[in-house]
Amino acid sequence: MYADLIIADPPYEQTSLSWDRWPAGWLTAAASVANAMWCFLPLRQFAMPPYRGQEFAAAGWRLSQDLEPAADTAEDHWTWEKHNGSGFSTDRLRRVHETVTHWYRGRWSAVHHQVPTVPGQIRPSATIAHRSQPTHTGRIRSAGYTYxxxxxxxxxxxxxxxxxxxxxxxxxxxxLLDLLIRYGCPPGGVVLDPFSGSGSTAIAARAAGCRAILIEADEAHCTRSAHWLATT
Ligand SMILES: C[S@@+](CC[C@H](N)C(=O)[O-])C[C@H]1O[C@@H](n2cnc3c(N)ncnc32)[C@H](O)[C@@H]1O
Incomplete structure (x- = not known):
């Protein structure tokens, strides 16, 4: 494998803009360079024609998980709320979120995934002991249980x-990219972004101690990315 993780934010073909075309065969090409990938793609792309999920499966990608938004402000939640939203309909809710899907190939146990943890809640067993155990858990410990x-x-x-x-x-x-990279790429590993746009993936990869390979069709975007990387 040439890369440890792919971060892909492909054009969805949602608009008539010239760059907004789904590149045929990119999922198969991606499968030849890495066995793990985060991909930004709206649920609609899977549930409605052109049913992109079938293309992922045909290229050997298996869905591991998806990150979804929620109306929750807790610090330990992974939500990305867009500032203005990107809904194209006036009779639907304003869409201010993006779905990120995680894919892998081969054995899950062979795929790097460093699950982040957050501070837990410790309850003294004595406190628990005063309560009756919920019937569905049975008796876990003699004096209750702690987190x-x-x-x-x-x-x-x-x-x-x-x-x-x-x-x-x-x-x-x-x-957000920083979180995706730290989860899916080992320290010092290589992240490949085949639709790199601004080069944001490289900025995040560098912060996470990883290397990045960027591919972008638009030369002007490449120039701006190079400048951002050089000055950040
Ligand atoms: C959704 S944007 C990616 C934005 C990027 N994730 C960021 O944070 O800036 C998709 C990018 O893919 C580029 N693109 C479209 N078709 C491409 C292709 N066939 N190969 C490489 N890049 C392509 C577009 O020019 C556009 O910049």
Whole structure:
């Protein structure tokens, strides 16, 4: 494998813009360079024609998980709320979130995944002991049970959008990419972004101690990315 993780934010073909075309065969090409991938793609792309999920499966990708937004402000949630939203209909709710799907190939146990944890809740056993045990758990310990010092981070995160500072019209927040990279790429590993836009993935990869390979069709975006990387 040439890369440890792919971060892909492909054109969805949602608009008539010339760059907004789904590149045929890119999922098969991606499968030849890495066995793990985060991909930004709306649920609609899977549930409605052209049913992109079938293309993932045909290229050997298996869905591991998805990150979804929620109306929750807890620090340990992974939500990304867009500043203005991107809904194209006036009779639907304003869409201010993006779904990020995680894919892998081969054995899950062979795929790097460093699950982040957050501070847990410790309850003295004595407190628990005063309560009656819920019938569905049975008797776990003689004096009740305690939570550990950490627990898994939840699948929703709230990060600031790149609104106001973005150098690309669909730029993803570096803070969100940082989380995706730290989860899916080993320290010092290589992240490949085949639709790199602003180069945000490289900024996040560098912060996470990883290397990055960027591919971008638009030369002007490449020039702006290079400048951002050089000055950040
Ligand atoms: C959704 S944007 C990516 C934005 C990026 N994630 C960021 O944070 O800035 C998709 C990018 O893919 C580029 N693109 C479109 N078709 C491409 C292709 N066939 N190969 C490489 N890049 C392509 C577009 O020019 C556009 O910049």
């Amino acid at each position: 550990g010092p950490t627990r898994l981070a939840r699948s929703v995160v709230r990060v600031r959008s790149a609104h106001g500072t973005a150098i690309h019209p669909t730029q993803k927040p570096v803070e």
